[in-house]
Every structure is written in structure tokens, then in C-alpha cells.
Amino acid sequence: MLILRLWNYIRGYVIIIVKGYFLEKFINICTRRQILLWDIKVRGSGVMTLKISIKGFKMLRPIAKKTNCSVRILRKKGLPFVFSRYRRRKAFVAGAVLFVFLLYVLTSFIWSVEITGNENIETAVIEQKLAENGVKAGKLKYNIDTDRVANSMMLAIDQLRWISITIKGTKAKIQVAERVLPPELVPMDQPCNIVARRDGVISSIVVKEGYAAVKPGDTVIKGQMLVSGSIPIKGEEERKRLVHAIATVEARTWYEESCEVKTKITEKKRTGNVLEHKSIELFTKRIKLFPKKIEFDEYDKIETEKRISLGGDLVLPFAIVTERFYESTEVEKELSLEEAKQLAADTAYKKALEKIPDGAKIVKPIANFKEDENGNLTAHVIIECLEEIGIEEKIGGE
Amino acid sequence: MGRKKHKKNKKEKNEVNLKEKLTEVLELPKEIVLNVPKLTIMGNTDIMIENYKGIVEYEENRVRINTAIGIIKITGSKLTIREITSEDIMVIGDIISLEFLR
Incomplete structure (x- = not known):
């Protein structure tokens, strides 16, 4: 019956009090004219209260006349009355509509870009390339073809092995995996030498191909040839055989x-005096609220930003930024x-x-x-x- | 004239008998075919009468409802009509007795 009551509330109804001698007749005529009545209660002789739909109430006047009953409204209930109350408050209704509209509009933009998974590629680089492809704060999210962006990102950044772009609410979530770039190797079919990468003392040398130029115990400097790829041929002084040198050269190295x-060291210590500045960030503009002068000689500034979001993923372009200034003094310590x-x-x-x-x-x-x-x-x-x-x-x- | 009326009555009675038999054979819902009220009573608090004709009397401790088979009288206390349409009526309250008056 809850649905029925809800339906009645939506349609709207009035509670009326009927006074007269022929209440049964009144009810009978109402039912015969297809007027729905409910919750009829007798309040003493010749008086009853009942609930009636708005439509039915409008048809009531001739029936009341016929049966000599007086009808009076006790209370009006339901949505139509609520609406009619607000019909005059145009600004309120306009505001409500505007609110819904703005909420919709604001949530159709991307307001934050979250990049995870990068270790060597700088976030700024990815952000810049994303911005070139149209993924950045303030862009309409419906215009972004994530597959296309992912493809062009793969082409734009060499070190990427894999990228996924998902737009959740107002947040663009970018997950990347990096390719481990192989060290630059000389192709196997080309002759090469092996040289020292840094200074050190050779501890062991195992040559698989080539001609060892140093032996264990030798001190080498950076760039010095360790294994030669050009092997002299016996008997022929002028010509040399060129090979692709392969060797494992281990050396002792020192880092200093x-x-x-x-x-005596000076330590920064907070004195306990704190000053707080609050500001609101709208889109990218920052508006300071009640700015105060900072009277500390030395201070640590800690900034915390609180983004306003609906349910985690729906980030709105507003943030409250709190700047805390901690007064500090330098304390010498022995x-x-x-x-x-x-x-x-x-x-x-x-x-x-x-x-x-x-x-x-x-x-x-x-x-x-x-x-x-x-x-x-x-x-x-x-x-x-x-x-x-x-x-x-x-x-x-x- | 009188004779004619008598004849008509007889005819009607025959028709009713025929209808009754037919509904029994075909297992049709009686309240629809025979214009008989259907009463649904839940405990001693709710009573629903479908296919009624009208209210004869309505007071806090007595409700009389006109139907095709006569007047149904409900007595009790705090009786209210929960819902009333042209087909059915629902009376709730503490029901003490239910009578069929011919």
C-alpha cells in the first residue's frame, strides 16, 4: 500500500470535513460519479472527514448542494500543492534548475589528471603530451576518444610500453607501464672493441672473442681499450682480422x-606559533580568504589542498587550500x-x-x-x- | 399486465438458475457472472466487499451496505471506510459481527 500512498501524494489530495444529515447519500453519489474516497472517519453524528483527490474535489460542489452537506477543506497534501507554493518563488525554482544544470555541466569536464605507474618518465612530460592530445583539466570529457589518445601517446613517448586512459567522473586516470630500454649494443655482425666504462683495477677478464689488451691487476682509466676486436694475423703484419669482441671484464672500482x-649543528625548531591562511581554488584561480600578515622571521610553510569531490571519482573544480605557517627558530646543538x-x-x-x-x-x-x-x-x-x-x-x- | 409481469419474473428466475448452473459447470467466478458480492475478511479488523451497490448507513459502530443479495450489516467500534470506489468498499476497525439481512 506504500506505492498507493506515494501515488496519492504525487497526485495530491485534500482532507475535507463534511457536515450534513445524509452522509451515506453523499458517499454513494461520489462513488457513482467515479470519485475515489478513502480514509472516511465519522466524527460524531453528521460529521465525517475523508480524503479525496484534487480532481474529485472539484466535482464535489453539485453533490454537496444536492445532499445539503457543507464541505470544508482541512488540509491540502501532496506534490501539486508543494509546487504551487513554489510557483511564485521564481528565483528559487530557477536556482534549483540552475544548480542541477551546473552540476551536470561541471561534471562533464575533466578536472584532474592522475598518472600512475611511471618511474623514469617524468609526470610533467606525460602531462604535456596528454595536453597536446586534449586530455587536461578543463577539457570536455565527451570529446575525448581514449583509444585514439592512447595510440598517439604510445607514438609520442618512446619509453611507454603500455598506457590505459580511463575517464571516471571528472578524473582522467592514466596508467602507464614503462619499457626498459635495452643498452645500446653494437650489432653482432659488426666488429667492435670493449672499452672501460670507468676507472678501476681489473680483477678478472674472460674473453670469448677478441684479443685481451689488459690483464688482471692492471689499472685502467675510463675509455681505455680492454679487449680489442682487431686481431693481428700471423705472418701478415699489415692486415688484421676484425671481430665482434665479447668479454666479461670485472674490475675493482672506488666511489668516494x-x-x-x-x-655544532643548527636545528630548526618550531616554536608552536601557527598562522593559518585559507584560500579557495576555483578552476585554476586562487582566491585568498582573510589574508593576514605573517609576522614570523622564519617559518615553515605547509600547504594542504582539499579537493571537493563527490564520491571519490567525481572531482569538482573547487578546492580549499590551507597554508599553515609554523614559526621556527634555529637552535644550535652541540x-x-x-x-x-x-x-x-x-x-x-x-x-x-x-x-x-x-x-x-x-x-x-x-x-x-x-x-x-x-x-x-x-x-x-x-x-x-x-x-x-x-x-x-x-x-x-x- | 400482472400476468405478464409474473411471466417475466419466472423467466428471470429461470435465467438465474441457468446462469448459476453454467458458471458452476464452467467454473467461472461467481461474483462477476451472478452479480453476487465477494467478501474478503481478514481477522476481525478488515473487511472488503467487492461488487456492492451502495451504503445504506454509516456510523462509527454500524455500517450497512446494500448488495445484490440484500443488506450486509457490520457492527463494531471505530469503523472507518478505508477506501471506497464504485466497485468495492473496504471497512476497517474492530468488527464484532457481520449479518446478512434479506
């Missing part, structure tokens, strides 16, 4: 970094010599580690401290590695 030992040394060695070690390429084995790190004429201590860290240093190089001029 230094860091000054400081017993370290013991041991602590300072340790800290400097650690920093130097970390710096050196960054330089070591993948595939190199760390044999041992050495740390020592040096004092210069001014009495400043410096930590030197040398990391000894074992790595493959041979790379192919085409034999030129032939």
Missing part, C-alpha cells in the same frame, strides 16, 4: 665522498666529537651509495677522517666495489 665533521664523526661518515656514505650503479657489488666501505690546517675535520668514505666495466664500442674508421 666526503663530508665535513661539525660539532654534539660530542664521536657523534659528529659518526654523523658525517653516515652522510658521506649515503652520498657515495647514490653514485654506485645497479649491479655493482659493494666489497667494503672505508671511512677515515682528515684534519686540515684550520683544524676542521673531514670524513672521507671510500666504497670499494666489484663491477662489470666493459662496454662495446664500434671500431671506427673501417
